[in-house]
Amino acid sequence: MFNAWLIYDKEGAKKNKDYIAHHKEVGEKMGIHFELKMREEIFSKLPAPKPDFAIVRTICPELSKKLEAAKIPAFNTAFVSEICNDKGKTIDYIQKKTKVPVIPTERFKREKLSKDLLIRYPDSVIKTVDGHGGKQVFLTSEKFSVICAGIGSSDFVIQPFVRGVGKDVRVYVVGQTIVGAVERTATEGFRSNFSLGGTVKNYLLSEEEKALIEEICSVFSFGLVGIDFIINEKGKFVFNEIEDVVGARMLYQCQPEISLLEQYFSFILDKMLQNN
Numbered sequence: 001m002f003n004a005w006l007i008y009d010k011e012g013a014k015k016n017k018d019y020i021a022h023h024k025e026v027g028e029k030m031g032i033h034f035e036l037k038m039r040e041e042i043f044s045k046l047p048a049p050k051p052d053f054a055i056v057r058t059i060c061p062e063l064s065k066k067l068e069a070a071k072i073p074a075f076n077t078a079f080v081s082e083i084c085n086d087k088g089k090t091i092d093y094i095q096k097k098t099k100v101p102v103i104p105t106e107r108f109k110r111e112k113l114s115k116d117l118l119i120r121y122p123d124s125v126i127k128t129v130d131g132h133g134g135k136q137v138f139l140t141s142e143k144f145s146v147i148c149a150g151i152g153s154s155d156f157v158i159q160p161f162v163r164g165v166g167k168d169v170r171v172y173v174v175g176q177t178i179v180g181a182v183e184r185t186a187t188e189g190f191r192s193n194f195s196l197g198g199t200v201k202n203y204l205l206s207e208e209e210k211a212l213i214e215e216i217c218s219v220f221s222f223g224l225v226g227i228d229f230i231i232n233e234k235g236k237f238v239f240n241e242i243e244d245v246v247g248a249r250m251l252y253q254c255q256p257e258i259s260l261l262e263q264y265f266s267f268i269l270d271k272m273l274q275n276n
Contacts, residue, residue: 002272005042005054005072006034012058013038019248023055026261030269039063046070053272055223059085059132059245073275075223075268076244084225084242087129088157094239097219100212102239103159103230110155115144121158128154132245164232168240169203171227172251172260175267176217180258181205182250202254209237216242224264 006023013020013036020036027034035051039058046066053073056064064078076084083089088107094100107129108117118126118140128136128151138147140158166186172179183203205213209229216227216239226246229237248260 002052005051009039009058084244
C-alpha cells in the first residue's frame with residue numbers, strides 16, 4: 001500500500017468533494033491510501049511523515065518545488081507546473097522545443113496595460129498569464145475598465161483572434177498516452193470553456209493531430225494534463241495552452257466508459273516502482 005497526499009486549496013476542496021472521494025475510492029482499490037491536504041496548511045512547513053508521492057490539484061508551482069526538494073515525487077512535476085501555469089512560458093517553450101503551430105503571442109508586464117496599448121492590437125485577445133478555466137480572457141475591443149478589473153494584478157499576453165470555426169479541442173494525456181479528446185463550442189461570445197457555458201462532444205483525432213500531441217509530449221514529463229488547441233479557419237490545430245490542474249467533467253460526460261483515474265494511478269504506480 002502506497003501512502004499519498006491529495007493536495008487542494010480550501011476553495012477547490014469545497015467545489016470538488018465528489019472528485020476527491022472518487023480519488024480515494026479508486027486509490028484504495030489500486031493500493032493507494034490518499035490523505036487530503038490543504039495547500040494553505042502545508043505550504044510553509046511540510047508535515048511528517050512524508051508520503052510516497054503527492055498529487056497536486058492546486059495551482060502552486062512553489063509548493064511542487066518544495067515537495068520535490070523534500071524528495072516527495074509530485075504529479076504533475078514542479079517543472080510542468082511552472083511552465084504550464086504561465087501562458088507566456090508555455091508558448092515560448094513549445095516554440096523553442098517543437099515545430100507545433102502556435103498562436104503568435106506577446107507577453108507584457110501588468111504596468112504596461114493601457115488604452116494606447118490595446119489600440120495597437122485590434123481584433124486580438126488579451127488574457128492573464130495565470131488564468132484558469134476560461135476566466136480572465138477578453139477581446140481587446142471590450143471596455144477598458146472591464147479588462148483592467150479582469151486582469152487584476154497579473155501579467156498578461158495578447159494574441160490575434162483566431163477566426164476559425166468557433167471551436168477548440170482539449171486532449172487529455174496521461175504520461176505520453178492520449179486518453180481522449182473533446183470538442184468545445186462557445187454558446188455565447190468567443191469563450192468555449194465548459195465551465196462558462198460552452199457545449200462539448202467527443203472528438204476523434206486524426207493521425208496528423210495525434211502527431212502534434214505526441215511531439216508536445218516528447219518535450220515534457222507529464223502526469224495528467226489537458227492540451228488545448230484552437231481550430232483555425234483551415235480546420236487545422238493551432239496550439240493554445242496546457243492545463244496542469246485539468247478538470248475531468250468534460251471527458252466523463254463525453255466518454256463515461258473511460259477510467260481516467262485508473263489510468264493515471266497506474267501510470268504513477270509504474271513510475272514509483274521504477275524508482276524504487
